[in-house]
Amino acid sequence: MYYYIVDGNEILKYEVSFDLEKVKELQKKLFRDCSIERAGSYLCYGIPRRNPLTIYNKFEYKQVGVQDDFYGDRDIYQVDYVEIVKPKLYNLIDEIIAGNVEALKDVVMYVAKKPDDENTRDINYYYYTLQRMFKMRLVETLDVSIYNKVREFLGGEILKNNDLKLVLNKKNN
Numbered sequence: 001m002y003y004y005i006v007d008g009n010e011i012l013k014y015e016v017s018f019d020l021e022k023v024k025e026l027q028k029k030l031f032r033d034c035s036i037e038r039a040g041s042y043l044c045y046g047i048p049r050r051n052p053l054t055i056y057n058k059f060e061y062k063q064v065g066v067q068d069d070f071y072g073d074r075d076i077y078q079v080d081y082v083e084i085v086k087p088k089l090y091n092l093i094d095e096i097i098a099g100n101v102e103a104l105k106d107v108v109m110y111v112a113k114k115p116d117d118e119n120t121r122d123i124n125y126y127y128y129t130l131q132r133m134f135k136m137r138l139v140e141t142l143d144v145s146i147y148n149k150v151r152e153f154l155g156g157e158i159l160k161n162n163d164l165k166l167v168l169n170k171k172n173n
Contacts, residue, residue: 011143011168040081041078045074089123
């Protein structure tokens, strides 16, 4: 994965590497320590179905009535559930593994301070630990004016530094 930074009149190209197995292991621990449970209930017609994208600790339902309407007799069910909500960082890790440079930027730019207590496993700990798993190696530099001359030659528009960072990093996905 490559990450581009614009520094003054230079474009810096970094190669980003990480140990995939260690990142996945950290992600599992993150899920265990920082996911939250959200409970709820609702009424529905017909036998309720679980959402395949949701992780449930509990999904129970019972028939509470019948309604006669335009569709005929329909059973009414009450559903009680407890779902597990993964922290945002969990999904960011999935995106980084898939090569999303913007997700990498979100993690790297997060201000995570070193935990005071080594036994604390909060979200700050996981950001801090994950940030230290990435190795960034400068592999190339290019003058912004040369890059823009090439773009202009190819019929593209000249980009300002802020736009340039966005364009270069989106091309990695």
